[in-house]
Amino acid sequence: MTPMPLPGQPHVHFADGALHVEGVRVADLAQQHGTPLFVYSKASMLAALAAYQRGFAGRNAQICYAMKANSSLAVLQVFAQAGCGFDIVSGGELERVLAAGGTPARIIFSGVGKTRAEMQRALQAGIGCFNVESEAELEVLNAVALAGGHVAPVSIRVNPNVDPKTHPYISTGLKGNKFGVAHEDALRSYQRAASLAGLRVVGIDCHIGSQITEETPYLDAMDRVLDLVAQIEAAGIPLKHIDFGGGLGIDYQGDTPPAADALWHKLLAKLDARGYGQRQLMIEPGRSLVGNAGLCVTEVLYLKPGEHKSFCIVDAAMNDLPRPAMYQAFHQIVPLSPRDGATASYDVVGPVCESGDWIGRERALAVQAGDLLAVLSAGAYCMSMASNYNTRGRPAEVLVDGAQARLIRRREDAQDQMRGELLLD
Template structure:
């Protein structure tokens, strides 16, 4: 559920007209609903009620400081995958003991930054990383709390580019070798084992792969404890999917996921950490764009928008679907037109949808891309020297720009020309 609804024939973000926002900030722009973000965080928190747990929002889904502060103030932890994301979480007021550092390529500089600033745990992804972290921790005179990300070789049955739990994926240590890795960690004075980490992919629409992976983690937990390792936390990753198409099959709900976690792992008396991103942020955001032209092709109509693949890359990168709706609600019974919906970037890949039925559109009409809050603004670029587009947060009847659109001058001033040219 989200709070982007039609009222009197016009799309609203909570209690603010989308047209009012675009008159103030221009198009294209991202609009986020604070009420939706808070609701989705609470769904996960309530789903794990009765267990010791921490919901760590996956910062990579939508990393704006205002979004992080909103969630952090509700009690969320943060899952970060870079030094920059760590600094964002800290700048939003999230304490180090609620921040988990994931990612397969942690550098020495990032390790130093995080160890000095405070961290809940490192999720280790490889033996070279483990040894480097031990060295850095000893140099700083601290002990780093760690889990090992195990790769359970479970097919998440999701898009190949966002699957992370199969043996051919780059993530984690094969679960078959976890025992020897934990044995080596026990000999390293700069590291302290606190648990096990697993994450099998994103946009999962079935609980069965989760259950298969978590059963393997449960078995590993008991084996490691028998060998003398202190396993007090289980980091279960994120990845629960959202319905990008309103008429699609319903992905599992957080409450169903929580029940499965308790059934599979509840007997271990471990603190549970989860790292949702998409389900918290995805349906909490829309991308709003204005129609530039309606172009008649030989056998189709093109709806040419002022948003492009650099603003929302998911359709070009993942063949991803987003429902696209007019900001002004069509009258009942009006026959739609069929369009290929495209952007102005000089790439054939700058296509959002083909053969999509939509209300008859004219230049100047606005459309909204639903479910654009996750992996939208964070993956945007300035390709074709198009400035990054603004982000807006709505709460009730208020809205604020939480990232401004840079001017051309500001964009150009980031470059420099050497004196010798």
């Protein structure tokens, strides 16, 4: 039987009536490792990365994976071995990159609340750049660098006040957002940074949001940033690189984001037209590299019919898949082995004691207790945001490479969760 790929997920497909990730039958993985279970396609990750690499062919560009999307060590290894740098937002993420074999000089440290200890550790590791997000942070980083005998390479994150047309919780480039230095304050901030002995200005940064599905916000933000580059360099402060962040969306529910290579073809044309085509470029994609590479397998525990609404209760919950509860996000949900017969409308919900614990609303499913379902497009901002709420262990993770599947994270048990806790005397 010819494999039937799912929309937006060419490496997740049905063959012989069963869902597969690459060459592996997903039900076999669930039987071996239990549920809930995250399953990732290595080929999907590398194919998504290849689109960016095509877009930057012949350019001086560095792709830094925004690891907050999925920070599992084996996932980081895939991107490190493919030549990627990393965008981090915490000291813990720095340690993960180093443990996975990432190159320190290709690490960019973003985030609005870096601590002194995180700064010190990053300087000791020799990271490539700090993306500074406030004038107060400039002062603290300068003091930490001087105290340790370092000079910190810095780029200032500029807030261009461009609407990315995405969910408000993941919009980061508007005046009301907490991120970055206001566009009108950028030149003053750069002049202050250039005057501090513990800092070395190396670039400029802009990141306007996540799950962006239109090209216009990127084009508008680029114009705003390049205007600033001209002003800053006219003031005698050279900028080695220009960092345009990430944020490109994926297909969750018929979304139609531009392909990465097509988007960058247009952005590079604008750069060339404005005379910056040979400048070193940095970007930090996250979701677009891993989002459609992953799924979460869950077992149907109970069907609970009701007068106004029927529920399909599964063993995955908001602690495993936080996006629906947090962002009202949509994920496709499909049976691993579709049944014949009529479907019924269900809210797919988990066992956590919260009314917000839902995975999908009003889904047409033909299911019975014991069936296995796959929550699709779960490679980004699911496992990395998972918690132990209700003392639930985080799921196991498996990485598929062709016909091979490898366990990359063991399922947590109660002892794992309590290991760092102490009883009273």
